[in-house]
Amino acid sequence: MSTIIAPAEKTEVVPEPITPWKPSQKTKSVSIIVFLASLFLSAAIVLLTGLAGIDGFGLALFCVVIVVTTVRNLRSNQKSRKDAFVGVFVASAAMLAFFPWMSIFASVIVKGVRGLQPNFLVENMQFTTPDDELNMGGAAHAVIGSMLMVSIAAAITLPLGILSGVYLTEIRGRLTFLVRFVVQSMSGVPSIVAGLFVYTTFVDYTSKFSGMAGALALAVLMLPTVARTAEEVLKLVPDDLRSASYALGARQWRTSLMVVLPTVRSGLMTAAILGVARVIGETAPLLLTSLSNNSFVFNPLGGPIGSLPTYVFGLLQIGTENSINRAWTGSLVLLILVLVLFTTARYVGGKDKK
Amino acid sequence: MSISPGLQATPEARELSVIFNRADRIFRRIVTAGALTSLILLGLIGTFLFVRSAQIFNDRGLKFITGSNWTAGSGDGVIPDDFSIGPMLTGTLLVSLIALVLSMPLAIGGALFVEFYATPGLKKVLTTLLDLAAAIPSLIFGLWGVVFFSSYGERWSDLLNSRFGWLPLMEVQNEVFGRSPFVAGCVLASLITPIITSVSREVFSRTPRDLVDTCYALGSTRWGAIKTVVLPFGKSGVIGGAMLGLGRALGETVAVYLLLNIVFRYNFRILESEGGNIASLIALKFGEATEYELKALVAAGFVLFLLTLVVNIVAASIVERSTRHR
Numbered sequence: 001m002s003t004i005i006a007p008a009e010k011t012e013v014v015p016e017p018i019t020p021w022k023p024s025q026k027t028k029s030v031s032i033i034v035f036l037a038s039l040f041l042s043a044a045i046v047l048l049t050g051l052a053g054i055d056g057f058g059l060a061l062f063c064v065v066i067v068v069t070t071v072r073n074l075r076s077n078q079k080s081r082k083d084a085f086v087g088v089f090v091a092s093a094a095m096l097a098f099f100p101w102m103s104i105f106a107s108v109i110v111k112g113v114r115g116l117q118p119n120f121l122v123e124n125m126q127f128t129t130p131d132d133e134l135n136m137g138g139a140a141h142a143v144i145g146s147m148l149m150v151s152i153a154a155a156i157t158l159p160l161g162i163l164s165g166v167y168l169t170e171i172r173g174r175l176t177f178l179v180r181f182v183v184q185s186m187s188g189v190p191s192i193v194a195g196l197f198v199y200t201t202f203v204d205y206t207s208k209f210s211g212m213a214g215a216l217a218l219a220v221l222m223l224p225t226v227a228r229t230a231e232e233v234l235k236l237v238p239d240d241l242r243s244a245s246y247a248l249g250a251r252q253w254r255t256s257l258m259v260v261l262p263t264v265r266s267g268l269m270t271a272a273i274l275g276v277a278r279v280i281g282e283t284a285p286l287l288l289t290s291l292s293n294n295s296f297v298f299n300p301l302g303g304p305i306g307s308l309p310t311y312v313f314g315l316l317q318i319g320t321e322n323s324i325n326r327a328w329t330g331s332l333v334l335l336i337l338v339l340v341l342f343t344t345a346r347y348v349g350g351k352d353k354k
Numbered sequence: 355m356s357i358s359p360g361l362q363a364t365p366e367a368r369e370l371s372v373i374f375n376r377a378d379r380i381f382r383r384i385v386t387a388g389a390l391t392s393l394i395l396l397g398l399i400g401t402f403l404f405v406r407s408a409q410i411f412n413d414r415g416l417k418f419i420t421g422s423n424w425t426a427g428s429g430d431g432v433i434p435d436d437f438s439i440g441p442m443l444t445g446t447l448l449v450s451l452i453a454l455v456l457s458m459p460l461a462i463g464g465a466l467f468v469e470f471y472a473t474p475g476l477k478k479v480l481t482t483l484l485d486l487a488a489a490i491p492s493l494i495f496g497l498w499g500v501v502f503f504s505s506y507g508e509r510w511s512d513l514l515n516s517r518f519g520w521l522p523l524m525e526v527q528n529e530v531f532g533r534s535p536f537v538a539g540c541v542l543a544s545l546i547t548p549i550i551t552s553v554s555r556e557v558f559s560r561t562p563r564d565l566v567d568t569c570y571a572l573g574s575t576r577w578g579a580i581k582t583v584v585l586p587f588g589k590s591g592v593i594g595g596a597m598l599g600l601g602r603a604l605g606e607t608v609a610v611y612l613l614l615n616i617v618f619r620y621n622f623r624i625l626e627s628e629g630g631n632i633a634s635l636i637a638l639k640f641g642e643a644t645e646y647e648l649k650a651l652v653a654a655g656f657v658l659f660l661l662t663l664v665v666n667i668v669a670a671s672i673v674e675r676s677t678r679h680r
Contacts, residue, residue: 097463097548104498108494164389175386185663196636256381281489312497316612324501
């Protein structure tokens with residue numbers, strides 16, 4: 001408490017804010033010890049009684065923590081007792097909420113890494129059956145097909161997304177509300193509906209399944225993400241910049257094209273990357289538009305083409321041990337791609353703010 | 355002597371006017387056209403799906419929605435075509451509702467934990483991971499569900515059935531607990547939880563810091579501050595996030611396809627190993643569909659499109675309203 005009354009000659013020193021509700025070191029360590037004890041206790045319960053598995057352990061831990069909290073709060077008033085219980089509930093809800101995707105990360109890495117051999121990234125499945133050993137065949141054709149479709153989709157979507165971002169932030173016309181509304185509701189179009197749409201139009205028109213059709217379906221799904229991110233990024237451009245440009249005599253088109261857009265170049269990259277990350281794992285639309293293929297296809301109009309999601313999906317349906325293992329490895333590659341895209345997006349997007 | 359009153363008055367602000375020249379007008383027209391593509395695209399999706407399936411709605415009318423069969427005819431008219439999506443429609447709603455009910459408390463708890471309980475370092479890590487988790491492809495959720503989760507799901511179903519089997523919701527006819535709406539709903543719940551958590555956390559983080567600090571200054575506990583300030587403030591945002599999650603669950607294809615036993619029968623017993631979902635119906639029947647059946651599938655897609663569109667429009671307007679009030 002003594003830090004609050006600072007000596008007169010040192011008035012410029014700002015006193016540290018005090019947080020009286022903050023637990024002291026002692027209560028913290030007591031809490032940790034109690035929590036560790038509850039962990040052991042619940043492990044013992046799992047070993048000694050009928051409860052079993054991770055779910056049994058979780059349940060036992062929850063009950064033990066509730067009992068411990070009750071005992072520890074016997075002497076406190078009603079308010080802080082309630083606070084403690086809510087804390088336990090919130091923490092357990094969080095654990096339950098985070099458990100699935102942590103388990104997914106873990107199992108994809110653990111099970112996928114076995115098949116991640118050099119051949120997986122360079123060979124295709126043309127002369128390999130899914131049931132063959134993991135050192136034969138690979139998913140290179142699927143990776144290339146995915147890349148091809150996603151790049152075409154990005155090339156279509158990026159200009160459109162940027163245009164609608166520019167419309168929402170620079171032009172601000174009468175349709176601003178409507179455009180924003182449509183973009184938001186479009187982001188909820190089910191992926192299979194996008195696939196059906198492209199099937200009834202493009203596939204029907206060209207009368208064959210192709211990578212181009214897949215790319216168009218992905219573009220439909222990608223557009224809202226890109227448009228929204230582009231709008232968010234363009235909103236960050238300070239109005240002073242626009243005013244300065246106008247004051248120098250620039251017209252609106254020059255201001256937008258030569259001042260505003262170059263300022264957020266890396267932010268727009270982020271928009272594109274996030275859009276790609278959104279669609280790279282989409283399976284359903286590709287099942288209706290690009291189908292799958294076991295060999296290399298480089299021509300987007302040259303008939304069915306392989307892709308990572310359909311590769312994994314196909315293997316899953318075969319369901320033998322080796323094919324499931326291949327599916328895990330395919331998922332690992334997919335997850336790594338998403339991770340790399342996200343990290344790049346963060347890295348690139350972080351540049352703008354400096 | 356004072357200055358004359360005329361000088362004291364501030365001059366009226368000059369009205370700003372913009373005159374667009376031809377280059378500007380062209381630029382504005384191009385940008386507007388670009389922005390309108392999403393509107394046109396949405397319209398095209400609706401129109402094309404409707405036009406291509408009009409024959410089905412014409413032939414079958416309301417029976418397409420209420421009927422419960424999906425039988426391809428024999429072609430010579432002995433067995434007539436009979437396509438309707440009743441059980442799939444109710445199945446879609448059932449599975450999505452299970453997912454929503456399970457994920458809401460978890461998502462709110464998770465968002466509160468990240469925003470108000472976690473230490474600053476943990477908060478940073480969890481926020482990043484959360485964004486990443488919301489981007490895990492649903493296919494991987496399906497794979498995880500089939501290989502990892504389904505055994506737990508079966509165990510929980512068995513447990514629920516033996517304790518609460520007297521409830522109509524929980525009874526079963528066959529004691530096979532896998533591939534039920536409950537199991538699919540659990541996996542869908544884990545799929546939409548990161549999305550709802552992400553949106554809720556975002557909304558909670560926008561709570562004015564002053565208000566929360568005021569609560570603490572008045573002697574409130576952490577729960578007191580959350581109950582009186584954070585939750586009322588973030589309510590509509592959380593509802594909007596939940597609707598987004600619901601929209602995602604309604605349109606989910608592969609995860610449900612892999613985890614649900616698709617049977618054409620009305621089923622509201624959530625532990626029974628049968629159910630349906632429009633999106634997975636399309637994926638299931640698409641491969642070997644006849645021309646007429648394809649039209650029926652497109653019609654099913656159109657119904658799904660309308661359903662998710664309504665949910666998303668409601669969600670968008672709720673989110674819009676909650677952000678405009680600030």
